[in-house]
Amino acid sequence: MATPLEHELKQLIIETLELEDTTPEDIDPDAPLFVEGLGLDSIDALELGLALQKTYGIQLEAESEEARRHFASLRSLVALVEARRND
Amino acid sequence: MPPPPLTLQDWRAWWPGQARPDDPRLSVEERPAGQAVPAMLRRRLNLPGRAISDMLDALDPEASRVLIHASRHGDGERTLQMLEALTAGQPVSPARFGLSVHNAILGVHSIASGNRRSQQALAASGAELAALFGEARGYLADSEGSVVVVFSDAPVPERFRGADTPEVELAAVAMRLGTATGRVITAEPLPADAVPARAPQPTDVIRWLLGEAPLDCPGRRLRWRLAG
Numbered sequence: 001m002a003t004p005l006e007h008e009l010k011q012l013i014i015e016t017l018e019l020e021d022t023t024p025e026d027i028d029p030d031a032p033l034f035v036e037g038l039g040l041d042s043i044d045a046l047e048l049g050l051a052l053q054k055t056y057g058i059q060l061e062a063e064s065e066e067a068r069r070h071f072a073s074l075r076s077l078v079a080l081v082e083a084r085r086n087d
Numbered sequence: 088m089p090p091p092p093l094t095l096q097d098w099r100a101w102w103p104g105q106a107r108p109d110d111p112r113l114s115v116e117e118r119p120a121g122q123a124v125p126a127m128l129r130r131r132l133n134l135p136g137r138a139i140s141d142m143l144d145a146l147d148p149e150a151s152r153v154l155i156h157a158s159r160h161g162d163g164e165r166t167l168q169m170l171e172a173l174t175a176g177q178p179v180s181p182a183r184f185g186l187s188v189h190n191a192i193l194g195v196h197s198i199a200s201g202n203r204r205s206q207q208a209l210a211a212s213g214a215e216l217a218a219l220f221g222e223a224r225g226y227l228a229d230s231e232g233s234v235v236v237v238f239s240d241a242p243v244p245e246r247f248r249g250a251d252t253p254e255v256e257l258a259a260v261a262m263r264l265g266t267a268t269g270r271v272i273t274a275e276p277l278p279a280d281a282v283p284a285r286a287p288q289p290t291d292v293i294r295w296l297l298g299e300a301p302l303d304c305p306g307r308r309l310r311w312r313l314a315g
Contacts, residue, residue: 017182018130039127046181053178 002029005078013074016051017044029074037073045071056085093224094269095313096233099145100260100293101138108297114138124199131182133162135239135259136192142261143196146235150202152263153226154193156237157208157215159286160255161189163243192239213286214306220272223264233265238289258289260296271314277303281310 002010002024010024013033017040031037034045048071052058058080060067070080101114121129121137123144129137135158143154165187169179185191190208197206205226211218219236226234239259264272284303285291295302295313302311 020126020130041127043182043185050178050180 003078005081006074009074009077009081012051012055013038013048016047027074029078031073033071033073033077052081056081058084090224090228091266092271092273093220093227094265094267094271095296096263096265096269097146098260098262098296099142100258100289100296101135101142102256102258102290102293103134107293110297113293113297114141124195128195128199131186132192132195133165133186133241135241135257136195138259139192139237139239139261140196140199142237142259143235144200146261146263147200147202150200151204152202153205153207153231153234154196154202154237155207155209155219155222155226155234156190156193156239157211157219158189158239159210159213159215159288160240160243161210162187162191163241163247167244167247193237212306214304216287216292216302216311217304217307217309220264220274220311227264227266232267233263235261235263237261238292240289253285256288256290258293260289260292262296273312273314274309275312277305277308277310 006029007024010027013019013027014022014024027038034040049060049067052060060070070076099112101116101119103115103117105115107113107115119134119138119141121132121140123140124132124137132140139156147154165183169183169187172179189210190206193206193208197203207222209215209218209222215238219238223234223236237259240255241257242255281303284305286306287302287304291300291302294300295311303309
């Protein structure tokens, strides 16, 4: 069962990246978001970074190893938002 | 020696919401399927882009021809959204930026189809069709067997209307042009007593292809005819 934040981030990904025909249930929290798994690309990474900044006030360096780690899966993205969002 | 004639080998068009003659080459779907492009690429195309991808797939199934796309206004909506974001001091969407450029539709199509031939995007202040024919002639004279030209346009966003322009209809038309087979396209001087016409839009080209109306380009003082 997805936590509220997991569900919220799934919705954010679907809406921000205009993923047609994808439902929150289709996103496996542990699967890779980029290339394999959901199949996102580098433009999606920039777009998602922008959405995290606008929605949660989180800023990441686009090319950093840290960003790669946080964007690895939905689960790691949830951990990032829980740790760093502006409440 | 006169240059070989320009010929129309085949065409496809998209004019949403029209009750036109039942011609299989004309799609009137409000939302084109865009089936020629995988979903992960298709999501980035606007409606003309989806229609154009399907038309190119039909006219160039081998993905081997030179492609030329002309649009007078391009994607005005995305461009204005970016300018508004900049004005408000907000960051610009990378995806919108990437897809607002004039060659975006052919770019996405080329990724999906694997077509690595020359691809060109034009805007010509209302003389788009003349520019397309001129560019096509150049490629054909350079030994291309056929080329595919696309002409599309969309209404200019309401909030930009003051800066421009005549009413624009949402439509796209694609033609495979050659020199050897097909219906010959001729150009003649526009008669002095011709009823003043607007700069040709994609919908005017569609009417012409359907045999409903002549096709005039007042900017170039030209009238095109389609033989046969």
